[in-house]
Every structure is written in structure tokens, then in C-alpha cells.
Amino acid sequence: MENRDSSFVIHIARSRIVQVRESIAEYKPGRGSSLIDYISALLSDLEQAVSDIEADITATAPSNRLIEEAQLRQLLRLLPIIAVLHRLVAKYSRDVGRSDLSVGLQYLVAEVVTDLLPDGADPLLHLSSHNMYSTWALEPALKKLSLAVARAPRPVPKPHPVVFNLPGINPEIILYSPILVHEVGHTAAQRSLMTSVISQWPQAEIDNSFRENLAQLGTPLTQEIVDDWDDTFAGWVEETLCDALAVVLTGPSFLFSMCVFLPAPSMNEPGSHPQERDRVKHCLDLLDQLNWTPFVESRFPEVFAWVKEISTNVMPSKSPKESFLREGLKLALPAIDSVAQANVGAPLKATSIDEIMIEALDLLSEGIPVVEVNGEPITTWQATLCGWSLGWSVHGESVDALSTAVHDASLNRLILKTIEYARIKEMWVAS
């Protein structure tokens, strides 16, 4: 092994760093630019790391093979990190400050961040090739990269960048926005809310259910099985917490969007999410706690009857694992719902919603965006619920009407404009 190998790798590393740096040289600051700022800082750290290793090589006595090999390994370790930065820039740099998504959607995202994430977030709105909503909080991944470069990780300044993945085709279906709220809930859950839930749930009862169901397995117990049950349970609790956050913030709109958007249930082993029937039941129970039942039952009678039937027609558990997951989740529900209600910035209230909707729907049904109701700017979630109500009445007042409403582009655009106008009015008055 000769120093020539190290100098070749140094040359490759430097060229790749320059390549990534040049691709972000022209970007303009905007929403999501904290990712680019951090990558720029990491590139400087990488440049320093390469220079440090190069200086070390120069200072080392020649023909010390073991040291040369160690230095080469240090260099080679940096190349995958540069590759990850390349991927992040290639994938997300065009999303920084993007201006091809409607202002109503931009305002909605900002509002969801304010409502669910007290420490804030710098959103990158990304159009995904998947027809799904999801979020990816980048801070843990960025910190890990930083730790791989330097002894002490470079802190990620707040607000942390979070990728909001929206469907690549039709990203502006506002009636699906409660699904986005659920997804942002994952960031809230991972930052602090899961810890709150765990501190409040009945640990002893959950442990008992765990042991009793494990005993039903009839196979030798392994750490792998225990970890698998534990991880799946944590996942189910988090999913249920995200459902709860979305119900508290958006009211019945989450139930409607979930009914239309929910993926097909897993027929075999328990999947990453609870059974959809259990999720619907939980949503109905929580809506009832929040006094929404009379509203849903009177305005959407067919839908209410349908979801009631779904929620009561629950399939039995097919395995000891599923049995534990469902029992444990049931035990954890009071803690989940309590944490959700305590941690939503501006929950949608059922009181006076009928009066608000009557006035708003008079205008919306004529295609006129609403700005204020009773002298107050209409809220984003009041507007979204109005959208569901209008779609329901225009498209036939049946269960199928929900699906038709979701794909009514004009209806979605009208509600987005309502949200835009109301937020503009609020900002103007407040400034």
C-alpha cells in the first residue's frame, strides 16, 4: 500500500465535495433552506477532515504500512457520507422555497407545524412518486452524519428541517389534509409525546398482558420475539397517538379522510398499523368524548351508520401477538387520548360549529370563498370541515359521496382559497 492510494482517495473526496457544494451555491434562502445551510456546514467539516488526514499522512514516517492503511480507511469512511449528502441535495434542493404550490397549502403546512410542533420545523414540501403522505424529520439523520465526520456532532439549529412528502399527482387535495396532520404527529410523537404517553400508561397491566400472551405462544421464547412484540406495540401506540392528534385538531374531517384514504388491512400477521376497524372505533370514541357525535350523526347519517357498523364488527385476534397488541393498546388509550388533547395548539371545537357552518356554506355553495364568520376569520379546520359537508351534499349524501368529494378539484381549490384568504386577513389585522 502506498501513499499514492491515499492521495488518489483524497483527490476523489475533494472533487465530490466540490461537486455537491457547487450544486447548492446558487440556491436562494426560503422555506426548507435550513437543510442546505446544514449540508453546507457539513461539507466544510468534511473538507477539514480530509485536510487533517492529509496533514497526518504528510507528517507520518514513510513505509509505516499499518498507519498508512489506517489513514486510507479513515479517508474511505468519508466517501459514503459525501454520497449521502449528494443524495439529499439531489432529492430535496429543488424543494427549498418552492413556489409552485398554492399559497393556501403553504399556509396550511405552516399552521400544522405551529399547532403540533412547539419547537417548530422548517418544512420542505416534496412531491413524492408514491400516492401517500408522510413526513421525515431530518435532524436525527443529520446529527448521525455529523458524528461520523467529527468527534462532536454539529448541532442542527432550530427550526429543524422536516420533509413533508405529498402525492406527486394532485398534492393539493385539501380534504386529505387531516392525513398530513397524522403524519406530522409522528414528528411530535418522536420528539416528546411518546415519552409522555409511556409515562402515563398503566405499565403493570400492559406488562401482565405481555407475559400472559407470550405464554400462549407455545414456542421457545427468544429475545428476537420479545423485541418484535415490543417494537410493534410501540409502533401501534404511535400510530394511534397520531390518529388522536388528527382527531383533536381537525375533528370529524380526519374520520372522513381516513375512511377514503385508508389502505387495505393486513390479512395475516399484524402489520405496522392497528386493524383499520379498531382505528375507526378509536376515532369515533374520541369524537364522542369531544362532543362531535350529534354533529356527525345529524349531518352525515349514512356515513355515521357505516362507520358505526365497521367499528362494532371487529375481527377477532388471530395470534397471541395480535391479542397482546390489541389488549395493550386498549390499556394505553386513555393516556394516548389525554396526551393528544393536552398537546394540540388550537383544537377544533364542536360547540357552535353548526352556526359557523350555516353561514359559511351559504357562500361556499355559491363558489365564494369565506373569509370571516361572525366577525372572526374562519379557521383552517372549520373550512376543511365545510369542504367535507359541501362535498357530501353536492355529490349525493351517500358514503360514496365522500370519495367523489375528495377528487372534486374545484371544491378543493375553493377550500384552499378560503384558507388563504382567512390567513391573509388574520396576518393583516395582526401586523
Added chain:
Amino acid sequence: MSRDAVVQRLIVTPMLDPKRQIGPGTIDLRLGTEFIETSRKNIVVVDPLATDEDSSLRPEPDRTYVPLGGSYVLHPGQFILGSTLEFISLPPDVVGQVLSRSSWGRLGLLVATAVVVQPGYRGVLTLELVNTGDVPLRLAPGLRVAQLQLWLADSPTSEPYGAAGKYHAPLGPQSDRLAWEWDELSKLRSIASRLHGQTLT
């Protein structure tokens, strides 16, 4: 509020500052948040009467959305479509006329539009924005750029200008709709071929 009551109302919304916007004879209108620009493509001619079959001749407009507090730079000679921030709904017996505000004209900004707003019109108003000056202009959504004058007709029109269906009123700038006049193009082509043995394309 009944449907009739809505139809009979003059609506200009959102009205951010009524004291400043509503004058003795006009209502000031603000610049909206959505812009259409037609980017230059490698084609010989833009033919607004191109049909769907010839859509490759029609450059796809780029839409840009700028929130309040943001800005859009209009370069010398550049033409874009914007719209009013305000959504307008005129009763069937009211006609409107939109004019640009002189303060912007003096900076070289032409804010032209289809001047007459028909009775019963609903929607935001598309604004044709051209920078005729020599320096780039930074435009900001929310700036008062146009004025709406209103006249009361002697009687309501029997055919108010209306959208084809529910909530189809324009909520952002509309690009040209000349292709909708396809029947007239067919006539012109037919006439041309009879007179000269030629077709227009």
C-alpha cells in the same frame, strides 16, 4: 342567507382595509398571490387558436405562487398574468370597469385587463402585467394596483355572466381562452380554402 340574497349582493372579499380601499367612486384592488408566465420554448410561433391536437404549439404556462410578504420581480419587457387578490361578485344589475392605478403607470407598470366586468360576474379578475420601463420592478401581493368602478344598470340583465356549474368561479389568473373559439377558426379556414385554395395552417 338565501341564494337570492347572495346573488343580489356586491361582494369584494377579502377587504383588508375598507377605509383606504373604498373611495368616493372606486374600490382599490390588490395584487393577488398567483402568477402565470409563459416560458420561452423552442417553437416558431405561438398559435392561440391551436386545438388540443396541436397542443405542442401552446407553451404550457408556469404558475408561480407568492405568499403575502413575498415578491415577484417583473423584468423590463416581461409580460405575465396576475390577478386581483379580491374575489368579486357583482349583482345582475351592476357593471364594473377595472383601471390601473396611475402611481404604478408612472413606474412603467401596465396593469391592463379586460376592462369591463359583466353583470353577475364572479371570481378574481385576471390582470395583464407588463413592465414597460427600463428597470426590474418588484411586485408584492397585497399592493393596491388597480381600481374598480361600478355602475348601476337600468335593469338587471337576464343573462348574468356566470360560471357553468357550482363553485367554478375563477380563483386565480386565467390564461387565454381563444381556443374555445374553434368554431370561428373552422369558418375562417373554410373561407380561406374557398377563396385562395389555401388553408390557414
